[in-house]
Amino acid sequence: MREIDLHIHTTGSDGTCRPEEVVRMAREAGLRAIAVTDHDSVLGYAEAVRAGEKLGVEVVPGIEISTKYRRAVHILGYYIDPKSPAMEPVLSWEVQDREERNRKMAALMAADGLPVSYEQLRERFGPAMGRPHFARVLVELGLAESIDDAFAKYVDKDKKYYVGRNFLPIERCVEIIRGSGGVPVLAHPFQYRLDDAGLRGLIELCLDHGLQGMECRYSGYDADMTDYLLRLAAEYRLTPTGGSDFHGSNKPQITLGSGLAGELAVPYEYLERLREVRDSI
Numbered sequence: 001m002r003e004i005d006l007h008i009h010t011t012g013s014d015g016t017c018r019p020e021e022v023v024r025m026a027r028e029a030g031l032r033a034i035a036v037t038d039h040d041s042v043l044g045y046a047e048a049v050r051a052g053e054k055l056g057v058e059v060v061p062g063i064e065i066s067t068k069y070r071r072a073v074h075i076l077g078y079y080i081d082p083k084s085p086a087m088e089p090v091l092s093w094e095v096q097d098r099e100e101r102n103r104k105m106a107a108l109m110a111a112d113g114l115p116v117s118y119e120q121l122r123e124r125f126g127p128a129m130g131r132p133h134f135a136r137v138l139v140e141l142g143l144a145e146s147i148d149d150a151f152a153k154y155v156d157k158d159k160k161y162y163v164g165r166n167f168l169p170i171e172r173c174v175e176i177i178r179g180s181g182g183v184p185v186l187a188h189p190f191q192y193r194l195d196d197a198g199l200r201g202l203i204e205l206c207l208d209h210g211l212q213g214m215e216c217r218y219s220g221y222d223a224d225m226t227d228y229l230l231r232l233a234a235e236y237r238l239t240p241t242g243g244s245d246f247h248g249s250n251k252p253q254i255t256l257g258s259g260l261a262g263e264l265a266v267p268y269e270y271l272e273r274l275r276e277v278r279d280s281i
């Protein structure tokens, strides 16, 4: 049953729809609940909750934190308290780290003669801006045909305007989410190009530090992939979650609630189980 979407980006990070717009779209899509999971930021949450109350859509507070493992791995955190002593310093560090990186990227582009200034970009896109915003500007300047094309030519790792960021070690991230009252969930497990043994290694490491869930339904994951993830989740006693990773026109192929080609359907039961996990702590 297609009832919820627990993985959504807003203008609080690199989504192109405002939180309120996302809630409205969720209602139009017939969803009962959504989670706002912006990258390293909770900027979209308050507006989403207000809109949710007005429009009758349950809004779950979430975040998606980029961490360091062998490659970058994303951990979703549901129901975190952003003001908790565990989480607050991390969130301000994230903002600062991102800002330093963004300044460097803007400077590289300006040094190349492009009409780009960090201050203008910051004004336009807000404090949680990232590479998709740079990619958008490159498209506007006629240097790329699409966001994807701009990534491939300019802002993917090792390309001309790429500047890396600093990430939390994955173990710390899982602990910090737990320490702030949240439920840590391994995001999109097939994105890390690990084989079965590799994925198990990642899960077991995270479990040692308090991992409680795994994203089993995700845009583009077919029935076989989902069954495999659900089996792994059951084996490790991880609660299953699911979401689209909607980013608005920054990832135009992904539709809120229903994924890439309508394959995504996340039942409300997953949210009930997630709440039980939160309450069991």
Ligand code: AMP
Pocket: 014, 039, 129, 130, 131, 132, 147, 148, 151, 152, 247, 250, 251
């Ligand atoms: P950042 O956190 O600023 O390094 O930007 C990373 C974000 O860029 C990811 O979370 C994705 O949402 C997005 N992204 C990465 N690769 C691509 C791509 N090829 N096309 C569109 N968006 C991408």
Ligand code: FE
Pocket: 009, 014, 039, 247
């Ligand atoms: Fe993103």
Ligand code: FE
Pocket: 064, 074, 187, 188
């Ligand atoms: Fe992600």
Ligand code: ZN
Pocket: 007, 009, 064, 245
């Ligand atoms: Zn995401």
